[in-house]
Amino acid sequence: MARHRDTDVAIECVDLSIARASARGGDLARVVDGVSARLPHAGALAVLGPTGAGKSSLAAVLAGAEEPGLAVVGGDAWVEGIPVRKPGRAHRLHTYVTGYLAQGDGSRLPSRLTVEEVISSPITRRSRRADKRALAIRVAALLDEMKLPLGIAVKYPYELSAGMRQRVAFARAVMLQPRVLIADDLLANLDLSAREAVLAAIRRRRDAYGMSTLLVGNDRDSVEALNARVLVLRAGHVVAVGESAADVTWTPSGEADHRLIAS
Structure with missing residues (x-):
């Protein structure tokens, strides 16, 4: 089903800088510095780079995740027209239109909730009056799409394999049919x-209603399968951009290092 768009692009970053407080508190350290990027509707952008490059911090801010110690300290970014720096009352809408699969989400599923309750949580957190039968049907459809047995709906996460938990986390991220999917380490475990099931689910939503996808990590398979444009970070700075992982242009200040995109 087509959706109305209020902006020209799904995500736009303009000189965005993000800082994180240390575990002991104190001064903020910049983890993303001056990033500018655009993600069009129905498009895909992959943010690549080594560990510590700032990829996950960038993803968390763009997803509207409330991570202690993480703050925008320069520039700005908009997700479906909503500013990430000071969204105010629009924060609720921001998290509604954005599906977020954080790094390690599959291993952090709530142990006291059943799989059905985990996948349904984006709706049940917002409304206690949700139709339980409709939710059960929706969960069953997502489990089938993820090539998971319907019987696991009543199981708990600790009863599942790591790969199953990752697919449950993905199903939760797309439960609300998001306009933008931000996925950190999408194909882990x-x-x-199972990889093809997840990638096919993304392509299906892109074709059906123009969902945009921001990938974080260094998995070339997902980059190529989704025809994603590439942005490479190193120490919080953009050092390369390209139409694909095989065709990047390195910035004058960034020494070419093809190991950063060779995974």
């Missing part, structure tokens, strides 16, 4: 069949 997945075998080839």
Whole structure:
């Protein structure tokens, strides 16, 4: 189903800088410095780079995640027209239109909730009056799409394999049919069949209603499967951009290092 768009692009970053407080508190340290990027509707952008480059911090801010110690300290960014720096009352809308799969989400699923309750949580957190039968049908459809047995709906996360938990986390991220999916380490712990199920689910939503996808990590398979444009970070700075992982242009200040995109 087509959706109305209020902006020209799904995500726009303009000289965005992000800082994180140390575990002991004190001064903020910049983890993302002066990033500018655009993600069009129905497009895909992959943010690549080494560990510590600032990729996950960038993803968390763009997803509207409330992470202690993480703050925008320069520039700005908009997700579906909503500013991430000071969204105010629009924060609730921001998290509604954005599906977020954080790094390690599959291993952090709530142990006291069943799989059905986990996947349904984006709706049940917002409304206690949700139709339980409609939710059950929606969960069953997502489990089938993820090539997971319907019987696991009543199981708990600790009863599942790592690959199953990752797919449950993905199903939760797309439960609300988001306009933008931000996925950090999307294909973690997945075998080839499960990877294709997840990638096919993204392509299906892109074609059906123009969902945009921001990928974070260094998995070339997902970059190529989704025809994603590439942005490479190193120490919080953009050092390369390209139409694909095989075709990047390095910035004058960034020494070419193809190991950063060779995973």
